[in-house]
Amino acid sequence: MRLAAKEEYFDEPTCEHNGVAKEKKACKTATPGSSTGGCALDGAYIVLSPIKDALNIVHAPINCLGNSYNQRTSKAISGKEYYMYGFTTAMNENDLIFGSEDKLKHGITYVYNRFKPQGIFVYNTCVPALTGEDIEGVSKELTAKFKIPIVPVFSQGFSGNKNLGNKIAGDALFTHIIGKKEPVIDLLGDFNINLIGEYNIKGELFLIKKALKTIGINVLSTITGDSTIEEIMYSHKSELNVVICSKALVYLARKMKEKFGIPYIEESFFGMTSTNRAVIDIVNSIGNMKLIRKAKDYIKIMTKNTEEKIYGYKKFLTGRKVLLFTGGVKSWSLISALNDLGLRVIATGVKKSTDEDKLRIKEFDENGNIIMLDNGNPVNLIKIAKENEADIILAGGRNQYTAIKSLIPFLDVNQERLEPYTAYEGIEFLAKRIYSEIKNPLFKLLKESI
Amino acid sequence: MANLIKNIEINPLKTSPSLGAAVFFLGLKNAVVLMHGAVGCASFDKVTLTKHFRENIPIVTTALNESGAILGGSNFLISGIKNVYEKMKPDFIGVVSSGLTETSGEDIAGFIKDFKDRLDIPFANLIYAGTPDYKGGFEEGYIAAMLSLLTETLKNETGKSFKNQKPDKIKRQTSVNVFCPSSFTPQDFLELREALDYFGLKPIIIPDLGLSLDGHLDKRGYLQTTPDGLGVKDLLDIYNGEFNLIIGLSLKVTVKNIEELTGLRTYYFPNICGLKNSDKFFNLLSKTTGKKIPEKYKRQRSQLMDAYLDAHFYFSGKEIALALGIDLLDSFSSVYSEIGANLKLGISTKIIDDIKYRFINLCEGDLDMLNTCGNVDMIVSNSNAKFYAESLGIPLLKAGFPIIDEVGHNFKHYILYRGAVNLAVESANLLNKE
Numbered sequence: 075m076r077l078a079a080k081e082e083y084f085d086e087p088t089c090e091h092n093g094v095a096k097e098k099k100a101c102k103t104a105t106p107g108s109s110t111g112g113c114a115l116d117g118a119y120i121v122l123s124p125i126k127d128a129l130n131i132v133h134a135p136i137n138c139l140g141n142s143y144n145q146r147t148s149k150a151i152s153g154k155e156y157y158m159y160g161f162t163t164a165m166n167e168n169d170l171i172f173g174s175e176d177k178l179k180h181g182i183t184y185v186y187n188r189f190k191p192q193g194i195f196v197y198n199t200c201v202p203a204l205t206g207e208d209i210e211g212v213s214k215e216l217t218a219k220f221k222i223p224i225v226p227v228f229s230q231g232f233s234g235n236k237n238l239g240n241k242i243a244g245d246a247l248f249t250h251i252i253g254k255k256e257p258v259i260d261l262l263g264d265f266n267i268n269l270i271g272e273y274n275i276k277g278e279l280f281l282i283k284k285a286l287k288t289i290g291i292n293v294l295s296t297i298t299g300d301s302t303i304e305e306i307m308y309s310h311k312s313e314l315n316v317v318i319c320s321k322a323l324v325y326l327a328r329k330m331k332e333k334f335g336i337p338y339i340e341e342s343f344f345g346m347t348s349t350n351r352a353v354i355d356i357v358n359s360i361g362n363m364k365l366i367r368k369a370k371d372y373i374k375i376m377t378k379n380t381e382e383k384i385y386g387y388k389k390f391l392t393g394r395k396v397l398l399f400t401g402g403v404k405s406w407s408l409i410s411a412l413n414d415l416g417l418r419v420i421a422t423g424v425k426k427s428t429d430e431d432k433l434r435i436k437e438f439d440e441n442g443n444i445i446m447l448d449n450g451n452p453v454n455l456i457k458i459a460k461e462n463e464a465d466i467i468l469a470g471g472r473n474q475y476t477a478i479k480s481l482i483p484f485l486d487v488n489q490e491r492l493e494p495y496t497a498y499e500g501i502e503f504l505a506k507r508i509y510s511e512i513k514n515p516l517f518k519l520l521k522e523s524i
Numbered sequence: 525m526a527n528l529i530k531n532i533e534i535n536p537l538k539t540s541p542s543l544g545a546a547v548f549f550l551g552l553k554n555a556v557v558l559m560h561g562a563v564g565c566a567s568f569d570k571v572t573l574t575k576h577f578r579e580n581i582p583i584v585t586t587a588l589n590e591s592g593a594i595l596g597g598s599n600f601l602i603s604g605i606k607n608v609y610e611k612m613k614p615d616f617i618g619v620v621s622s623g624l625t626e627t628s629g630e631d632i633a634g635f636i637k638d639f640k641d642r643l644d645i646p647f648a649n650l651i652y653a654g655t656p657d658y659k660g661g662f663e664e665g666y667i668a669a670m671l672s673l674l675t676e677t678l679k680n681e682t683g684k685s686f687k688n689q690k691p692d693k694i695k696r697q698t699s700v701n702v703f704c705p706s707s708f709t710p711q712d713f714l715e716l717r718e719a720l721d722y723f724g725l726k727p728i729i730i731p732d733l734g735l736s737l738d739g740h741l742d743k744r745g746y747l748q749t750t751p752d753g754l755g756v757k758d759l760l761d762i763y764n765g766e767f768n769l770i771i772g773l774s775l776k777v778t779v780k781n782i783e784e785l786t787g788l789r790t791y792y793f794p795n796i797c798g799l800k801n802s803d804k805f806f807n808l809l810s811k812t813t814g815k816k817i818p819e820k821y822k823r824q825r826s827q828l829m830d831a832y833l834d835a836h837f838y839f840s841g842k843e844i845a846l847a848l849g850i851d852l853l854d855s856f857s858s859v860y861s862e863i864g865a866n867l868k869l870g871i872s873t874k875i876i877d878d879i880k881y882r883f884i885n886l887c888e889g890d891l892d893m894l895n896t897c898g899n900v901d902m903i904v905s906n907s908n909a910k911f912y913a914e915s916l917g918i919p920l921l922k923a924g925f926p927i928i929d930e931v932g933h934n935f936k937h938y939i940l941y942r943g944a945v946n947l948a949v950e951s952a953n954l955l956n957k958e
Binding site for chain 2: 104105106107108109110111112113114115116131134135136137138139140141142143144145155158159160161162163164165166167169170177180181182184185200201204205230231232233234235451452453456471472474475476477479480481520524
């Protein structure tokens with residue numbers, strides 16, 4: 075039984091928090107009495123659930139899955155009917171007293187026989203972790219029986235936050251899936267890469283893949299948007315890992331570098347400038363001159379096309395002010411996209427950002443005016459927005475009602491976003507959304523009427 | 525039952541007692557819910573409730589970590605309570621436990637009592653509902669919170685908050701204590717309030733989700749706690765109540781308890797949906813107040829009878845499957861039975877024999893059992909049932925919890941005569957869609 079999170083998860087050579095005293099490796103602690111993000115289970119489920127031929131069983135009382143499932147917006151082409159289904163053992167009092175390993179076994183057996191998935195993820199949670207259930211043993215036994223990976227995921231919520239859950243999921247993939255199969259030759263292109271930390275929200279992956287394909291880069295595996303178990307199994311055959319907007323999954327990229335010698339880079343595909351930069355970084359890492367030339371030509375054309383398409387929006391948006399409040403990497407990656415549209419970011423949330431993220435923010439901050447918001451308290455958010463006359467707040471769903479109840483235009487840029495915002499097409503969607511929201515006469519009407 | 529064979533819930537209908545208790549506390553004014561557990565317990569619930577009600581949902585966490593889970597979480601709980609009060613100054617803090625904190629066997633009630641006993645400053649009303657996630661479901665949690673609030677308020681044993689406040693014995697308007705099921709939409713609450721107003725009764729609705737979560741915009745803008753609801757002062761009026769009104773099949777178990785706690789005469793209705801049940805409800809109000817049934821409702825009654833006639837053609841030869849919590853299953857099936865619909869399958873989180881006769885097949889289970897209903901013409905269930913509605917090509921009438929993919933259900937209502945009209949015509953139109 076694994077109660078505590080692996081120490082290794084908190085050892086991140088590329089993170090500046092590394093090496094500080096244990097209590098302070100506190101990307102993992104939260105203050106009692108505050109409203110925080112999700113737990114390790116949440117984080118692990120987000121990473122693993124987009125795999126479209128695997129299913130996810132949450133071994134827990136009803137709350138862990140029952141209260142909140144079917145809410146992700148990861149898209150998949152020809153996903154199996156079950157891939158977004160919620161499965162749980164719904165442990166009851168008897169299960170606590172007498173143990174529920176048998177129940178779990180029966181459950182897995184039932185869903186295996188009925189759905190014939192290519193893999194099953196079994197999530198350990200707080201209660202079975204406390205009662206000491208051997209889900210590792212159950213998984214091992216049934217993996218041997220059914221000949222598909224049945225993967226224990228040690229994501230009990232008290233171990234830590236969502237970020238930690240991402241790592242735990244990455245570790246589960248690394249230990250049980252990656253490197254377990256070789257790709258058939260047809261699947262390999264001239265240049266093969268993996269995208270890590272891309273969940274294809276609203277089809278964002280499709281836009282990224284489209285751009286890369288045009289240049290001649292083959293995305294062999296995506297971890298995990300629109301992916302299959304098999305595809306992740308042979309991901310070790312790629313020559314480059316591209317980690318997208320995810321500090322947490324750098325952990326996985328680092329492990330893959332150690333074991334398979336695959337180098338990795340961190341990129342963002344939000345906005346035109348970032349997409350251009352990502353494409354150039356990718357081809358430079360691959361180092362093929364012909365490819366680099368092709369990429370440069372492509373970027374030139376796409377930049378011109380996109381600039382033409384967003385011209386009208388940009389004219390309206392230039393100089394308008396945005397308050398950005400989102401997690402970690404997006405605190406800077408979105409600034410780039412917003413700058414592309416002529417928008418001025420007056421403040422950005424840095425609660426979950428690392429020092430490196432903060433340096434990146436400064437890179438985009440031409441006048442040195444961006445306020446770094448450490449305090450995510452909604453009252454503070456509204457205060458800053460009003461003081462600085464923000465035209466719009468861009469944040470995650472939990473701040474939606476904070477903003478609109480205060481009659482400040484709002485756009486969701488987290489997982490609930492309404493459209494894909496990546497790559498060249500994405501910036502058009504983003505421009506259109508921000509434009510319509512700021513321009514909407516409703517806010518004026520309500521301010522007058524209230 | 526099929527569940528025993530498969531030993532796993534696939535797309536559960538059930539949600540947890542902690543969620544039910546949280547929803548109860550959200551019906552109190554200037555309240556915050558403090559969930560004692562890992563961060564996820566609060567976060568998952570907050571996300572779903574925010575999407576369902578489309579309102580800010582004040583749920584915070586005690587953020588229990590490894591050491592708290594293993595060595596005891598009282599420090600987390602107490603500092604959580606203090607921090608919430610410091611930051612938000614609520615009138616109520618509803619403390620809800622989780623599977624995690626209950627498994628480790630902590631005496632949460634004891635901690636809270638100690639904390640209260642040591643208080644010598646004005647503080648928020650601390651109400652604790654013990655809601656182990658492995659025992660019961662949404663309705664049980666809602667009831668646990670309800671009884672806990674009543675006990676705190678009426679017994680005055682532990683609650684310092686009420687110690688120095690003598691209930692106001694001067695009668696102004698006849699008030700009535702109303703207990704509604706968790707299945708009521710905010711608009712249902714408001715409709716019920718209006719009906720009672722018509723009879724000159726001042727309703728003390730416990731909890732009042734109509735006032736807190738109906739979605740209304742005012743000058744106050746964003747608030748950290750619930751904007752409205754059952755307030756501290758309203759609680760004192762429970763003493764002044766003329767009688768208790770308990771609505772909801774799931775609340776049947778509370779009738780004796782509430783009668784004893786309040787010492788008031790108690791009337792119970794399994795539901796107030798459809799013609800017969802609404803008649804009973806209005807007749808009671810008329811009888812107890814000595815007032816005639818208002819013209820408005822007489823009119824609505826005759827409109828309902830007419831709407832039933834208009835709609836009934838679309839039900840004939842059609843079959844319906846319902847997957848709903850027990851209260852909504854009872855309410856909706858009352859209306860559908862009156863209109864002569866065939867209820868082929870009813871799925872709920874538990875079975876109550878009283879309503880079995882309305883269904884060809886009634887069982888306890890998950891949404892996956894919709895797969896067994898074959899070719900029905902309409903499914904009535906929450907947003908998660910769309911997997912089945914879409915793959916089977918059957919229209920889905922969205923009701924229950926959660927509804928996260930469409931707006932406006934806060935304003936829908938299904939109780940009393942007009943509510944039955946709504947259900948009859950919405951259903952008929954869906955059944956008529958080819």
